[in-house]
Amino acid sequence: MPPRQVNVLLLAADNPSEVLVLLRGNPSLASTQDEHGYSLMHAAASYNNLDLLRTLVNDFHVDVNLKDEDGETALFVVETVDCAKILVEELHADITIVGDEGKTAREKFAEENEVPEVAVYLRMKELESQVNGTSAAPTTNDVHPPPPLPEGVQVNIGTMAEEEAGEVVDPEFRRRIEELASREDFQGEEGQRALRELITEAIRGEVGEERQVRQRTS
Template sequence: MSSSQPNPFLLAADNSPQLLPLLRENTSLASAQDEHGYSLMHAAASYNHLDLLRALVNELHVNVDLKDEDGETALFVAETMDCAKVLVEELHADISIRGDEGKTAREKIEEEGEFPEVAVYLRIKELEGSNPQVNGVNGTPELNGIHPPPPLPDGISVNLGTMDPEEDAGEVVDPEFRRRIEELAQREDFQGEEGQRQLRELITEAIRGEMGQQRDVRRRTD
């Protein structure tokens, strides 16, 4: 990179309109990484520049799972559920990748505790992928012999028929969410259709940000 050429990482942080023309002129820059493996994918995810993420992967053919020196992909630095959804559902990021610490993106975000809605979303995608004990009878799916409740709104599909609230939800949400999910788990009908319906509603609330709305979400300033 010549000294007269703009720094693409700074342009990415600012979501500068200069960046994409620069990358189109020199496509090798799109996959460039600094001495720590930090890439434009990581920058775009960290700063929630979703259109830039789409352009990098779809137009400039950057690997959505490009790793930094810690073996972590852009998904590890996603700070909003919208960013995680773009990475996973549109760009097909691999949620099972583990960094050098042995943690997935969900596990690391969950451990740091700053963006619980992202961790909840990724946990749900893990559950969807595992698709536990789903059987079909005449095309109708069942969970442990129980017909599942109607699908979640906005195109979200989750299989939670055998979900253990403490193991599967994890330490990813605010205390009010945890209190409510533990309270629900104590009900005798928790594994029944009504209990599972209420569990879905509870997780949907967390995803939409209807709980803990007063939580102060830190925005990246560096």
């Protein structure tokens, strides 16, 4: 007899490998949701169980954009950039989904000042979509997207070299993100203050303006 639904969801936090065993015996559990719409997708994302996430989508064909009762997907509960990357770049989660509160995952993280590094990553993916001419995330903030590229030209913010960026992506902005992530005090008060400042600039759409993005050297 399969375990009760709530046990499977709780088990995802402590023993994701056991969840995989249960799923092999009862595949219908893969898409299970509790009375609040909380699913194994949400649990796997929240607890950073990356293998479970991949298996749910790739092997059991669970919708990566499965929503809970608040209209929020697994992307809304991630706590690491690695998990966000897998959801967005590997499993193709939709970053433009707006929950019942009227916010995307990035906007929610930025407003609540939670996992700011994930907010920065999602903002970069929004910008990448904009400069590549794909759909951009709807926002409740006054964000001004960068100008479109010439027809046929594409960029990939994640892999593009600085000399290739030209005027589309400010190389100083990229440098600051990489610099912040490598700082020893990244999780400390000063590191988090600098990250919050960078997020604010990104959310305001000041990414492509060097005079706004460069750190002052006075």
